[in-house]
Amino acid sequence: GAGVSQTPSNKVTEKGKYVELRCDPISGHTALYWYRQSLGQGPEFLIYFQGTGAADDSGLPNDRFFAVRPEGSVSTLKIQRTERGDSAVYLCASSPYSSYNEQFFGPGTRLTVL
Amino acid sequence: GESVGLHLPTLSVQEGDNSIINCAYSNSASDYFIWYKQESGKGPQFIIDIRSNMDKRQGQRVTVLLNKTVKHLSLQIAATQPGDSAVYFCAENIDSGGSNYKLTFGKGTLLTVNP
Numbered sequence: 001g002a003g004v005s006q007t008p009s010n011k012v013t014e015k016g017k018y019v020e021l022r023c024d025p026i027s028g029h030t031a032l033y034w035y036r037q038s039l040g041q042g043p044e045f046l047i048y049f050q051g052t053g054a055a056d057d058s059g060l061p062n063d064r065f066f067a068v069r070p071e072g073s074v075s076t077l078k079i080q081r082t083e084r085g086d087s088a089v090y091l092c093a094s095s096p097y098s099s100y101n102e103q104f105f106g107p108g109t110r111l112t113v114l
Numbered sequence: 115g116e117s118v119g120l121h122l123p124t125l126s127v128q129e130g131d132n133s134i135i136n137c138a139y140s141n142s143a144s145d146y147f148i149w150y151k152q153e154s155g156k157g158p159q160f161i162i163d164i165r166s167n168m169d170k171r172q173g174q175r176v177t178v179l180l181n182k183t184v185k186h187l188s189l190q191i192a193a194t195q196p197g198d199s200a201v202y203f204c205a206e207n208i209d210s211g212g213s214n215y216k217l218t219f220g221k222g223t224l225l226t227v228n229p
Contacts, residue, residue: 004157031215042203043158048183056216091157100215101148101207105157 004106006092013082021077021109025094032075033053033103034067035091043091043105046050049075050097082113126226130170133191135223137204140185144206145214149178149189152222153200161202162191191225 003025011020023034030051035043046059060066064082069075078088086093089110093103127133139147145166147197150158164171164178164187171178187204200221207214 032205033215040221042205043217045216045218048215050215059216074198093157100217101146101163102160103158105159107155107157 004092004094004104006031006090006106006109008109010013010110010112012112012114015082015084016051017082018109019079019082019092021079021111023075023077023092023106025073025075025092026104027073028096029094029099029104030072031095031100033093033095034071034075034077035093037089037091037108046077083114084110087111087113123221124224124226126228127194127229128178129194129227130197131194133194133198133225133227135189135191135202137185137187137189137220138185139204139206141206141208142182142185143208145209146207147178147180147187148205148207148217149176150203150205151198151200152203163207194225194227196227196229199225201225202204215222
């Protein structure tokens with residue numbers, strides 16, 4: 001079956017611009033996660049959705065970052081006033097409810113802020 | 115600070131040999147330890163997990179060992195194949211107030227398998 005998909009695969013933007021990153025989870029997975037991965041590092045937790053609501057957004061670095069999942073499926077990570085330090089690979093993962101150890105990751109969106 | 119770390123950043127082995135990837139952790143409250151594999155240009159892929167009350171767990175060609183006394187975790191890969199070349203991350207899952215969905219990843223070990 002189809003895995004987690006993320007679009008775009010690459011995004012280059014200028015400092016100060018607004019970007020949206022999209023995640024399509026595996027059908028039927030109620031849990032959805034966003035992570036950020038810097039070069040040479042492991043993924044870093046950003047936010048977790050169970051259904052439509054953001055159950056835990058404690059990993060979002062500041063209020064420029066926001067994520068939504070309005071219908072409990074597709075999610076969008078939104079970054080306002082991008083900064084060069086936001087450059088990273090943004091990973092989305094999904095899993096069935098309570099199957100938290102085995103998360104299914106998408107290929108990521110590589111964001112570059114010039 | 116980061117509680118999950120790696121002993122070796124890189125590991126190079128010959129095809130057919132066994133590989134051992136190590137990980138040290140500092141948080142005794144972790145409920146599960148998990149290994150993920152990440153190939154170039156892809157997202158991490160789950161390999162195996164082990165609950166903190168276990169010492170050993172085996173999967174297909176992989177074995178995870180947990181030594182709580184020294185807070186050490188290892189992933190053993192038998193008969194390593196070129197397709198095993200990837201970065202391997204250990205991660206921990208701490209069920210703190212119901213937040214057992216949050217995985218904390220270490221920095222990773224790059225495994226290179228030479229034909």
